[in-house]
Amino acid sequence: MRRRGIDTFARVMELAERPARTDAVLFSHRAVKTFLEAASAEYSFITEDEPRPCFAVLLGRSAGAEAVVSEVAFGRNARLTDLSAREEFATAIVPRFGTAYENPVRAWWLDPADLLAITRAADARGLDVLGSIHLHPDWHRLGPECERDRPLSDSPTPMDEHMFRNAGWPVNVVCYLERRHGGLYYSLAAWDAQCLRLPLRTNHS
Template sequence: MTDDATAPFGDLPRLVRFEHEPALRFLEHAVGEYRKCLDSRGADGTPSHLPRASGLLFGRVDDLGITVCDVEFVPNVRDSDEAVMAEFETTIAPRFGEVYRNPGRGFWSDEGAVLRAVQRQAAGGLEPMGSVHSHPNWHEIGPPHERRQRLSENPTPMDEYLFRQSCWPVNVIWYVHTADDGGLAHRVAGWRPGPERCEALRLRLPPDLCAEFGVQSSH
Protein backbone atom coordinates (compact mmCIF):
# COMPACT_ATOMS: atom_id res chain seq x y z
CA MET A 1 0.00 0.00 0.00
CA THR A 2 1.31 3.45 -0.87
CA ASP A 3 0.95 6.59 1.20
CA ASP A 4 -1.41 7.95 -1.50
CA ALA A 5 -4.03 5.36 -0.68
CA THR A 6 -7.18 6.38 1.19
CA ALA A 7 -9.41 4.10 3.19
CA PRO A 8 -12.90 3.31 1.85
CA PHE A 9 -14.71 4.29 5.05
CA GLY A 10 -18.08 4.65 3.35
CA ASP A 11 -20.84 5.46 5.82
CA LEU A 12 -18.75 4.69 8.89
CA PRO A 13 -19.74 7.25 11.57
CA ARG A 14 -17.45 10.21 12.30
CA LEU A 15 -18.48 10.35 15.96
CA VAL A 16 -16.08 8.48 18.29
CA ARG A 17 -17.00 7.98 21.94
CA PHE A 18 -14.54 6.72 24.57
CA GLU A 19 -15.77 4.69 27.49
CA HIS A 20 -14.28 5.80 30.82
CA GLU A 21 -11.93 2.88 31.49
CA PRO A 22 -9.90 2.91 28.23
CA ALA A 23 -9.68 6.72 28.30
CA LEU A 24 -8.39 6.69 31.87
CA ARG A 25 -5.91 3.89 31.20
CA PHE A 26 -4.35 5.73 28.29
CA LEU A 27 -4.31 9.04 30.17
CA GLU A 28 -2.41 7.39 33.04
CA HIS A 29 0.02 5.77 30.58
CA ALA A 30 0.65 9.08 28.79
CA VAL A 31 1.10 10.95 32.07
CA GLY A 32 3.53 8.31 33.32
CA GLU A 33 5.64 8.67 30.19
CA TYR A 34 5.55 12.47 30.41
CA ARG A 35 6.59 12.51 34.07
CA LYS A 36 9.44 10.12 33.26
CA CYS A 37 10.48 12.66 30.63
CA LEU A 38 10.47 15.54 33.12
CA ASP A 39 12.37 13.44 35.68
CA SER A 40 15.12 12.80 33.11
CA ARG A 41 16.04 16.50 32.82
CA GLY A 42 19.73 17.26 33.15
CA ALA A 43 21.50 20.26 34.61
CA ASP A 44 20.49 22.40 31.63
CA GLY A 45 16.83 21.43 32.00
CA THR A 46 16.74 19.31 28.84
CA PRO A 47 15.20 15.83 29.27
CA SER A 48 16.87 12.74 27.85
CA HIS A 49 13.71 10.60 27.77
CA LEU A 50 11.28 11.32 24.93
CA PRO A 51 7.86 10.16 26.14
CA ARG A 52 6.18 7.64 23.86
CA ALA A 53 2.72 6.40 24.79
CA SER A 54 0.83 4.41 22.19
CA GLY A 55 -2.05 1.97 22.19
CA LEU A 56 -4.49 0.07 19.99
CA LEU A 57 -8.19 0.92 20.21
CA PHE A 58 -10.94 -1.70 20.15
CA GLY A 59 -14.67 -1.21 20.14
CA ARG A 60 -18.00 -1.43 18.37
CA VAL A 61 -19.87 0.45 15.67
CA ASP A 62 -23.59 1.28 15.62
CA ASP A 63 -25.82 3.83 13.91
CA LEU A 64 -24.85 6.51 16.43
CA GLY A 65 -21.09 6.20 16.17
CA ILE A 66 -17.95 4.30 17.10
CA THR A 67 -17.52 3.37 20.76
CA VAL A 68 -14.00 2.68 22.07
CA CYS A 69 -14.37 -0.02 24.72
CA ASP A 70 -10.76 -1.07 25.34
CA VAL A 71 -7.15 -0.11 24.73
CA GLU A 72 -4.20 -2.50 24.42
CA PHE A 73 -0.55 -1.60 24.83
CA VAL A 74 1.87 -3.54 22.63
CA PRO A 75 5.69 -3.50 22.54
CA ASN A 76 7.47 -0.79 20.60
CA VAL A 77 10.04 -2.12 18.11
CA ARG A 78 11.10 1.25 16.68
CA ASP A 79 14.68 0.82 17.93
CA SER A 80 15.00 -2.99 17.88
CA ASP A 81 13.51 -4.33 14.62
CA GLU A 82 16.05 -4.09 11.78
CA ALA A 83 13.42 -3.61 9.07
CA VAL A 84 11.72 -0.83 11.03
CA MET A 85 15.02 0.91 11.76
CA ALA A 86 15.86 0.73 8.05
CA GLU A 87 12.48 2.28 7.19
CA PHE A 88 13.23 5.24 9.46
CA GLU A 89 16.77 5.60 8.15
CA THR A 90 16.11 5.32 4.41
CA THR A 91 12.54 6.59 3.99
CA ILE A 92 11.16 8.44 7.00
CA ALA A 93 14.11 10.61 8.05
CA PRO A 94 14.92 11.83 4.51
CA ARG A 95 11.25 12.65 3.94
CA PHE A 96 10.14 14.08 7.29
CA GLY A 97 13.30 15.37 8.93
CA GLU A 98 16.57 14.44 10.57
CA VAL A 99 14.92 14.31 14.02
CA TYR A 100 13.53 10.91 13.02
CA ARG A 101 17.04 9.45 13.00
CA ASN A 102 16.76 9.68 16.78
CA PRO A 103 15.82 6.10 17.80
CA GLY A 104 13.76 7.55 20.64
CA ARG A 105 11.54 9.33 18.14
CA GLY A 106 8.50 7.49 16.89
CA PHE A 107 6.60 4.33 17.79
CA TRP A 108 6.22 1.15 15.73
CA SER A 109 4.03 -1.59 17.14
CA ASP A 110 5.26 -5.18 17.12
CA GLU A 111 3.26 -6.94 14.40
CA GLY A 112 2.99 -10.23 16.26
CA ALA A 113 1.71 -8.49 19.38
CA VAL A 114 -0.84 -6.58 17.29
CA LEU A 115 -2.16 -9.83 15.80
CA ARG A 116 -2.46 -11.43 19.24
CA ALA A 117 -4.30 -8.37 20.57
CA VAL A 118 -6.76 -8.47 17.67
CA GLN A 119 -7.43 -12.17 18.23
CA ARG A 120 -7.85 -11.67 21.98
CA GLN A 121 -10.28 -8.78 21.55
CA ALA A 122 -12.26 -10.59 18.84
CA ALA A 123 -12.98 -13.34 21.36
CA GLY A 124 -14.74 -10.67 23.44
CA GLY A 125 -16.69 -9.31 20.49
CA LEU A 126 -14.60 -6.17 19.89
CA GLU A 127 -13.14 -5.01 16.60
CA PRO A 128 -9.90 -3.08 15.98
CA MET A 129 -10.85 0.58 15.52
CA GLY A 130 -7.44 2.22 15.30
CA SER A 131 -4.73 3.70 17.47
CA VAL A 132 -3.95 6.41 20.00
CA HIS A 133 -0.57 7.98 20.70
CA SER A 134 0.71 10.89 22.75
CA HIS A 135 2.48 14.06 21.73
CA PRO A 136 4.54 15.99 24.30
CA ASN A 137 5.45 19.67 24.05
CA TRP A 138 8.89 18.58 22.81
CA HIS A 139 9.19 21.82 20.87
CA GLU A 140 9.44 23.59 24.25
CA ILE A 141 11.30 21.13 26.49
CA GLY A 142 13.36 19.00 24.09
CA PRO A 143 16.94 19.55 22.91
CA PRO A 144 17.26 22.83 20.98
CA HIS A 145 18.06 21.05 17.71
CA GLU A 146 14.77 19.08 17.91
CA ARG A 147 12.46 22.02 18.60
CA ARG A 148 11.71 23.05 15.02
CA GLN A 149 8.53 21.02 14.69
CA ARG A 150 5.69 22.23 16.91
CA LEU A 151 3.64 19.38 18.36
CA SER A 152 -0.01 19.47 19.35
CA GLU A 153 -3.14 17.32 19.07
CA ASN A 154 -2.93 17.82 15.29
CA PRO A 155 -1.14 15.27 13.08
CA THR A 156 2.39 15.92 11.89
CA PRO A 157 3.30 15.00 8.28
CA MET A 158 4.82 11.83 9.73
CA ASP A 159 1.52 11.03 11.50
CA GLU A 160 -0.42 11.52 8.28
CA TYR A 161 1.97 9.15 6.51
CA LEU A 162 1.46 6.44 9.15
CA PHE A 163 -2.32 6.96 9.29
CA ARG A 164 -2.50 6.38 5.55
CA GLN A 165 -0.33 3.28 5.84
CA SER A 166 -2.55 1.72 8.51
CA CYS A 167 -5.88 2.84 6.96
CA TRP A 168 -7.56 2.62 10.36
CA PRO A 169 -10.75 4.70 10.73
CA VAL A 170 -9.78 6.13 14.14
CA ASN A 171 -6.43 7.74 14.90
CA VAL A 172 -6.30 9.68 18.16
CA ILE A 173 -3.55 12.11 19.18
CA TRP A 174 -3.29 12.89 22.91
CA TYR A 175 -1.27 16.04 23.54
CA VAL A 176 0.22 16.27 27.04
CA HIS A 177 1.97 19.45 28.12
CA THR A 178 2.89 21.49 31.18
CA ALA A 179 0.26 24.11 31.94
CA ASP A 180 0.91 27.67 33.12
CA ASP A 181 0.22 26.66 36.73
CA GLY A 182 2.87 23.93 36.58
CA GLY A 183 0.39 21.06 36.36
CA LEU A 184 -0.36 18.91 33.34
CA ALA A 185 -2.97 19.63 30.70
CA HIS A 186 -4.33 17.56 27.85
CA ARG A 187 -5.79 18.26 24.41
CA VAL A 188 -7.11 15.33 22.40
CA ALA A 189 -8.31 15.00 18.80
CA GLY A 190 -9.31 12.20 16.45
CA TRP A 191 -8.45 11.83 12.76
CA ARG A 192 -8.87 9.58 9.76
CA PRO A 193 -7.17 9.60 6.36
CA GLY A 194 -8.91 11.77 3.78
CA PRO A 195 -8.52 12.29 0.03
CA GLU A 196 -5.84 14.96 0.55
CA ARG A 197 -5.31 15.58 4.27
CA CYS A 198 -6.45 13.88 7.45
CA GLU A 199 -10.06 14.66 8.33
CA ALA A 200 -11.14 15.51 11.88
CA LEU A 201 -13.44 13.17 13.78
CA ARG A 202 -15.96 14.25 16.40
CA LEU A 203 -14.38 12.95 19.59
CA ARG A 204 -16.27 12.55 22.86
CA LEU A 205 -14.40 11.75 26.08
CA PRO A 206 -16.06 11.05 29.46
CA PRO A 207 -17.06 14.42 31.01
CA ASP A 208 -15.95 13.43 34.52
CA LEU A 209 -12.49 12.49 33.27
CA CYS A 210 -12.20 15.76 31.36
CA ALA A 211 -13.17 17.75 34.44
CA GLU A 212 -10.84 15.91 36.83
CA PHE A 213 -7.73 15.98 34.65
CA GLY A 214 -8.21 19.13 32.58
CA VAL A 215 -8.72 17.30 29.29
CA GLN A 216 -10.01 19.21 26.29
CA SER A 217 -11.34 17.26 23.34
CA SER A 218 -11.25 18.98 19.94
CA HIS A 219 -13.89 19.12 17.22
Protein backbone atom coordinates in the same frame (compact mmCIF):
# COMPACT_ATOMS: atom_id res chain seq x y z
CA MET B 1 5.56 2.34 4.40
CA ARG B 2 7.56 -0.20 2.48
CA ARG B 3 5.44 -2.93 0.91
CA ARG B 4 6.40 -5.54 3.49
CA GLY B 5 5.37 -3.28 6.35
CA ILE B 6 2.03 -2.53 4.70
CA ASP B 7 1.34 -6.21 4.05
CA THR B 8 2.04 -7.13 7.69
CA PHE B 9 -0.49 -4.65 9.01
CA ALA B 10 -3.02 -5.39 6.25
CA ARG B 11 -3.05 -9.10 7.07
CA VAL B 12 -3.57 -8.39 10.76
CA MET B 13 -6.28 -5.81 10.18
CA GLU B 14 -8.28 -8.28 8.09
CA LEU B 15 -9.13 -9.90 11.44
CA ALA B 16 -10.83 -6.73 12.69
CA GLU B 17 -14.29 -5.59 11.68
CA ARG B 18 -14.19 -1.99 10.59
CA PRO B 19 -16.94 0.34 9.40
CA ALA B 20 -16.87 1.68 5.84
CA ARG B 21 -16.65 5.17 7.31
CA THR B 22 -16.54 6.78 10.74
CA ASP B 23 -18.67 9.84 11.46
CA ALA B 24 -17.86 10.21 15.18
CA VAL B 25 -15.65 8.75 17.90
CA LEU B 26 -17.18 8.11 21.33
CA PHE B 27 -14.44 7.60 23.91
CA SER B 28 -15.08 6.02 27.31
CA HIS B 29 -13.75 7.73 30.42
CA ARG B 30 -12.04 4.49 31.43
CA ALA B 31 -10.13 4.25 28.18
CA VAL B 32 -9.02 7.89 28.40
CA LYS B 33 -7.93 7.41 32.00
CA THR B 34 -5.94 4.26 31.19
CA PHE B 35 -4.07 5.96 28.38
CA LEU B 36 -3.45 9.18 30.34
CA GLU B 37 -1.93 7.24 33.23
CA ALA B 38 0.52 5.53 30.89
CA ALA B 39 1.23 8.75 28.95
CA SER B 40 1.79 10.74 32.14
CA ALA B 41 4.28 8.15 33.37
CA GLU B 42 6.24 8.40 30.12
CA TYR B 43 5.97 12.20 30.15
CA SER B 44 7.65 12.35 33.56
CA PHE B 45 10.80 10.75 32.08
CA ILE B 46 11.10 12.97 29.00
CA THR B 47 14.47 14.66 28.59
CA GLU B 48 15.97 16.83 25.85
CA ASP B 49 17.36 13.68 24.25
CA GLU B 50 14.44 11.33 24.81
CA PRO B 51 10.85 12.20 23.80
CA ARG B 52 9.47 8.96 25.38
CA PRO B 53 6.48 8.04 23.17
CA CYS B 54 3.27 6.38 24.31
CA PHE B 55 1.07 4.41 21.92
CA ALA B 56 -1.98 2.17 22.29
CA VAL B 57 -4.58 0.37 20.20
CA LEU B 58 -8.23 1.43 20.49
CA LEU B 59 -10.71 -1.35 21.22
CA GLY B 60 -14.48 -1.20 21.19
CA ARG B 61 -17.37 -1.59 18.81
CA SER B 62 -18.58 -0.08 15.60
CA ALA B 63 -22.13 1.20 16.05
CA GLY B 64 -23.20 2.17 12.58
CA ALA B 65 -20.90 4.97 11.53
CA GLU B 66 -19.77 5.65 15.11
CA ALA B 67 -16.67 4.16 16.73
CA VAL B 68 -17.33 3.48 20.42
CA VAL B 69 -13.99 3.13 22.22
CA SER B 70 -14.22 1.19 25.49
CA GLU B 71 -10.61 0.11 26.10
CA VAL B 72 -7.02 0.63 25.04
CA ALA B 73 -4.35 -2.05 24.67
CA PHE B 74 -0.59 -1.51 24.75
CA GLY B 75 2.16 -3.28 22.83
CA ARG B 76 5.90 -3.07 22.37
CA ASN B 77 7.79 -0.60 20.19
CA ALA B 78 9.59 -2.58 17.49
CA ARG B 79 11.72 0.28 16.20
CA LEU B 80 14.96 -1.53 17.04
CA THR B 81 13.91 -5.18 16.85
CA ASP B 82 11.80 -5.47 13.69
CA LEU B 83 13.75 -5.50 10.42
CA SER B 84 10.87 -3.92 8.49
CA ALA B 85 10.71 -1.05 10.98
CA ARG B 86 14.45 -0.45 10.85
CA GLU B 87 14.46 -0.44 7.06
CA GLU B 88 11.42 1.82 6.87
CA PHE B 89 12.93 4.45 9.14
CA ALA B 90 16.37 4.29 7.53
CA THR B 91 15.23 4.43 3.91
CA ALA B 92 11.93 6.35 3.99
CA ILE B 93 11.17 8.09 7.29
CA VAL B 94 14.48 9.79 8.07
CA PRO B 95 15.15 11.00 4.48
CA ARG B 96 11.61 12.36 4.22
CA PHE B 97 10.90 13.73 7.70
CA GLY B 98 14.34 14.57 9.06
CA THR B 99 17.20 13.28 11.16
CA ALA B 100 15.22 13.75 14.37
CA TYR B 101 13.59 10.39 13.54
CA GLU B 102 16.92 8.63 13.83
CA ASN B 103 16.18 8.74 17.55
CA PRO B 104 14.63 5.30 18.26
CA VAL B 105 12.14 6.75 20.76
CA ARG B 106 10.98 9.58 18.51
CA ALA B 107 8.23 7.51 16.91
CA TRP B 108 6.38 4.25 17.40
CA TRP B 109 6.20 1.05 15.35
CA LEU B 110 3.86 -1.41 17.02
CA ASP B 111 5.30 -4.90 17.17
CA PRO B 112 3.31 -6.93 14.60
CA ALA B 113 3.18 -9.93 16.94
CA ASP B 114 1.66 -7.78 19.66
CA LEU B 115 -0.87 -6.32 17.24
CA LEU B 116 -1.87 -9.80 16.14
CA ALA B 117 -2.27 -10.92 19.78
CA ILE B 118 -4.30 -7.80 20.62
CA THR B 119 -6.53 -8.33 17.59
CA ARG B 120 -7.17 -11.99 18.35
CA ALA B 121 -7.90 -11.30 22.03
CA ALA B 122 -10.29 -8.49 21.10
CA ASP B 123 -12.06 -10.69 18.55
CA ALA B 124 -12.53 -13.42 21.17
CA ARG B 125 -14.29 -10.87 23.39
CA GLY B 126 -16.46 -9.49 20.63
CA LEU B 127 -14.51 -6.25 20.36
CA ASP B 128 -13.23 -4.49 17.26
CA VAL B 129 -9.81 -2.97 16.73
CA LEU B 130 -10.84 0.58 15.87
CA GLY B 131 -7.51 2.35 15.52
CA SER B 132 -4.77 3.91 17.60
CA ILE B 133 -3.92 6.68 20.05
CA HIS B 134 -0.53 8.22 20.68
CA LEU B 135 1.07 10.94 22.78
CA HIS B 136 2.24 14.37 21.70
CA PRO B 137 4.07 16.09 24.59
CA ASP B 138 4.89 19.79 24.68
CA TRP B 139 8.21 18.88 23.09
CA HIS B 140 8.79 22.49 22.06
CA ARG B 141 9.23 23.23 25.77
CA LEU B 142 10.89 20.01 26.93
CA GLY B 143 13.09 19.23 23.95
CA PRO B 144 16.28 20.80 22.62
CA GLU B 145 16.54 24.39 21.43
CA CYS B 146 16.03 23.38 17.80
CA GLU B 147 12.47 22.25 18.63
CA ARG B 148 11.32 25.57 20.09
CA ASP B 149 9.71 26.83 16.88
CA ARG B 150 7.92 23.56 16.07
CA PRO B 151 5.16 23.21 18.66
CA LEU B 152 3.15 20.02 18.80
CA SER B 153 -0.58 19.88 19.43
CA ASP B 154 -3.39 17.35 19.07
CA SER B 155 -3.06 17.68 15.28
CA PRO B 156 -1.05 15.09 13.34
CA THR B 157 2.49 15.88 12.26
CA PRO B 158 3.54 15.17 8.65
CA MET B 159 5.02 11.92 9.97
CA ASP B 160 1.71 11.06 11.65
CA GLU B 161 -0.18 11.73 8.42
CA HIS B 162 2.17 9.37 6.60
CA MET B 163 1.55 6.63 9.16
CA PHE B 164 -2.23 7.20 9.34
CA ARG B 165 -2.59 6.86 5.59
CA ASN B 166 -0.41 3.77 5.32
CA ALA B 167 -1.81 1.95 8.36
CA GLY B 168 -5.36 2.53 7.09
CA TRP B 169 -7.03 2.54 10.51
CA PRO B 170 -10.38 4.38 10.52
CA VAL B 171 -9.65 6.17 13.82
CA ASN B 172 -6.38 7.79 14.87
CA VAL B 173 -6.39 9.80 18.10
CA VAL B 174 -3.69 12.25 19.11
CA CYS B 175 -3.39 13.10 22.81
CA TYR B 176 -1.56 16.37 23.49
CA LEU B 177 -0.17 16.58 27.02
CA GLU B 178 1.47 19.63 28.56
CA ARG B 179 2.44 20.95 31.97
CA ARG B 180 0.92 24.28 33.04
CA HIS B 181 0.88 25.93 36.46
CA GLY B 182 2.16 22.76 38.13
CA GLY B 183 -0.42 20.41 36.59
CA LEU B 184 -0.76 18.23 33.52
CA TYR B 185 -3.41 19.19 30.97
CA TYR B 186 -4.49 17.30 27.89
CA SER B 187 -6.56 17.53 24.74
CA LEU B 188 -7.71 14.81 22.36
CA ALA B 189 -8.43 14.95 18.65
CA ALA B 190 -9.45 12.16 16.29
CA TRP B 191 -8.51 11.76 12.63
CA ASP B 192 -9.48 9.28 9.95
CA ALA B 193 -7.14 7.41 7.62
CA GLN B 194 -7.15 10.36 5.21
CA CYS B 195 -6.20 12.74 8.04
CA LEU B 196 -9.60 14.42 8.17
CA ARG B 197 -10.75 15.44 11.63
CA LEU B 198 -13.51 13.38 13.25
CA PRO B 199 -15.90 14.57 15.97
CA LEU B 200 -14.72 13.11 19.29
CA ARG B 201 -16.74 12.88 22.51
CA THR B 202 -15.78 11.47 25.91
CA ASN B 203 -18.28 10.35 28.51
CA HIS B 204 -18.13 11.46 32.13
CA SER B 205 -18.44 8.14 33.97
